[in-house]
Amino acid sequence: MTTNRQIILKDYVKGFPKESDMILKTSAIDLKVPADGGAAVLLKNLYLSCDPYMRLRMGGIHDSFYYTSSFTPGQPIVGLGVGRIVDSSHPEFEKGELVWGMTKWEDYTLIQSVGSLFKITNTAVPLSYYTGILGxxxxxxxxxxxxxxxxxxxxxxxxxxxxxxxxxxxxxxxxxxxxxxxxxxxxxxxxxxxxxxxxxxxxxxxxxxxxxxxxxxxxxxxxxxxxxxxxxxxxxxxxxxxxxxxxxxxxxxxxxxxxxxxxxxxxxxxxxxxxxxxxxxxxxxDHYHKYNEFSDKVQSLLKQGKISYVEDITEGLENAPSALIKLFHGANVGKQVVAVARE
Structure with missing residues (x-):
């Protein structure tokens, strides 16, 4: 067992979100996929993405007008991120592999629906890029x-x-x-x-x-x-x-x-x-099925120095709420990222 810090949504939000709408909670987690967990992976989260659409998920609107469901008060914030697999019971994912996709705002996340995960094969670029230019x-x-x-x-x-x-x-x-x-x-x-x-x-x-x-x-x-x-x-x-x-x-x-x-x-x-x-x-x-086409093109542009990317990286999971809120006040410069654990 090890400590697992989590950023929890306190309640649905009206108006501009505040840091106090999210709280830091500490729990314990077993660094093994549960025996009854099915084909799942356990991630150590390295980078978390702050994106404007996340505000829609904080509002408690559940009708089909929006393309994604609301967050659940009392549960961790959900968003895109980069992580390393620390344990796996899924035949297509191995311990030690790097992935990006949908995860939770916590140190470790059990992913039981791996369809939203993409393997990272190019580590010659910053891993944080998979929350942005390559994500x-x-x-x-x-x-x-x-x-x-x-x-x-x-x-x-x-x-x-x-x-x-x-x-x-x-x-x-x-x-x-x-x-x-x-x-x-x-x-x-x-x-x-x-x-x-x-x-x-x-x-x-x-x-x-x-x-x-x-x-x-x-x-x-x-x-x-x-x-x-x-x-x-x-x-x-x-x-x-x-x-x-x-x-x-x-x-x-x-x-x-x-x-x-x-x-x-x-x-x-x-x-x-x-x-x-x-x-x-x-x-x-609707376009993730064409990810390889996109990735090949953009990684080539990066390698040739024909495209630039600017990130605004906040250090520490505990500072994730303030990083997210920066988006809605224009305080970030470039892609807003939270570094949970650098490798």
Missing amino acids: MPGVTAYFGFFEFCAPKEGESVFISAASGAVGQLVGQFAKSKGCYVVGSAGSEEKVDLLKNKFDFDDAFNYKEETDFNVALKRCFPKGIDIYFENTGGKMLDAVLLNMKMKGRIAVCGMISQYNREEPEGVRNLFQMVAKRIRMEGFIVF
Whole structure:
């Protein structure tokens, strides 16, 4: 038996989550898969991923409107992570192997449904990358941009929340296709990152703009061909006014709405009719079966130094609540990760 620290959701959350909504609990765990555990694996969690969609799971909404179920109060937070197998009764997984996939916010997690686990074979890159560029955010950016946006050389691309886990990759993918790329972010530091680290053509700090419509017209005097939507609300409303004829909008997320009791309305939807705009939402889970295609391409780009990735790593499981909350105040710079145990 050994100690197993856990981050527990105290109760369903309204408004912006607080650190006090999550508590650190300590229990004991046997580092062996139970004899009656079936084909399962026991993970030692190394890195945990903080992602905006997790806020939806904290709200207690159980209807089919959302694509994933709520967390259970009194139980550990659930999310993506990287771990090493410390014991296995599953024929396809061996002790010592590294994996990424859905786990819990604790030191050790028993996984009885291994269908959500992916083996890690390339350890030449940081293991934390499998929470980001080589994990769910990377798959999201790759298929969301190339399949749903169908980019063409010379097109104009706008990305909101562009310095985050997904946005920074979409921008670099767009540049690789010869597109003109602009992003919005929430600080001058992030704007500088977009322009000087990720080679965006332009960027603006949305917190300093009094009128998003004016900002977009300044950056896109001829209009926007592709919008990669991460924020929703007033930004989406302004983008609709600035889309070109037959523009495309890939709806990845709407982080500006997750902490609101009532979502903001969108007034300019008739632009979709007048300009024949195609706007489509997508869920990353629908694309995991093509993971090898994505992984081969992105790992090649990494090896050649043709793509960069920035992480914001918080040390210690006990600090996971504060790391998650950073997302909803724009305090993170790059992909937010929690290092539970480095190897």
